[in-house]
Amino acid sequence: MTTWWRRAFPLELAEEGHFSRREFARFLAVVSAGFTAGIGYLWWRKKPLEGASDPEAGPKELPVALGLAADLQPGQSRLFKFRDAHDACILLRTPKGELRAYRQTCTHLGCAVRYAEERLECPCHRGFFEPDRGFPVQGPPSRPLAAIALEVRPDGTVWAVGELPKPTLETLDRRAACPREKTEVTA
Amino acid sequence: MNTPRVRISPAALGVILVLLVIQLYLFETVLGAVLDGQRSVLPGAFFVSLALTAISLFLAFRSTVEHGPKE
Structure with a gap:
């Protein structure tokens, strides 16, 4: 007796049903x-x-002027391009008064992050990063934002001068200070 | 004519599956590291991956178990 799905889909493949264990193993190996x-x-x-990220490009790249440091108040941010017209970055002054700059690309799926309510926010999937080091504190992102090295010159101007290397296994002390990990430990 | 039935053992298939899961995890980790600018992991990861693939290919093409003559 022919089953209903066989009548609905009358496909007749010569090798149908003969996918052997060895063929499957070979497929997995490939x-x-x-x-x-x-x-x-x-x-x-x-x-x-x-x-x-490309921290090794540091010595070769041109510094980019970002304006006067005094123009940026705590909680404010400014967008800029660094290496090329597609390299969107964000300069911000943290609530503590320190200047920080990050690449705007979210480490989850690449949306542009923005600075709002004292943290960096990715609006696409509600990911949040803390502004001091760019560590992810909430949402899908699991890796920190790429940080841009800044230089404040004697005339008060801020310059983007390169990219900082991301935390690695050699900098475990910085990883341990990540707010997300602290939260998990205390929970 | 009776010929022995030669098949890959379930244990070998299981090992290949485990190795593939390790490969998937390794690839994801390496990709994340490369996106973070840490390219120094690539040579080590490549040779580990190559070793896992060699084991998988050996098991898939050479590992057999005989079930006796075919009816």
Whole structure:
């Protein structure tokens, strides 16, 4: 007796139903080789991925003037372009009065973050970063924002001079000071 | 004519699945590191991934268990 779905979808494939365990294992092994090829490509490709941090470019890049430091009050922010017209960054003065600059690209899915209510907010998926170091404190992002190195010159102007390296395993003390991790520990 | 049935063992298939999960996790971690500008992890990650792939390919193509003559 023919089942209803067989009548609805009268497909007759010669090899239908003969996907063996070995074929499945070979498929998985090839997928595994694909991951290896992907990592190899990332290694072979010297140029950073689009939107990726590139702290090594520091000595080669031109400083960008961001205006007078005194013009920015605590809680205020200003947008600027750093390396090129697509490299959107945000300069802000924290509630403590310190100047900070970050790349505007959210580390979750790349939306532009904005400074509001004393924290950096990604409006796409409600991700939040604290303004002092750019660590994620709420929402989907799990990695900190790329920080821009600033320089205040004697005439009072602020300059973006490079990109700061992100925290690594060697800087565990900074990771331990992450507000999100503190919250998890106290909870 | 009776021929032995040669199949990959369930254990080998399980190991391949586990290795694939490790590969997935490794790739995700490496991609995150590269996006953060930490390219120094790439050589090590590549050779670890290569070793896992070699094991997977060996198991997939060579690991067999015989079930006796086919009817």
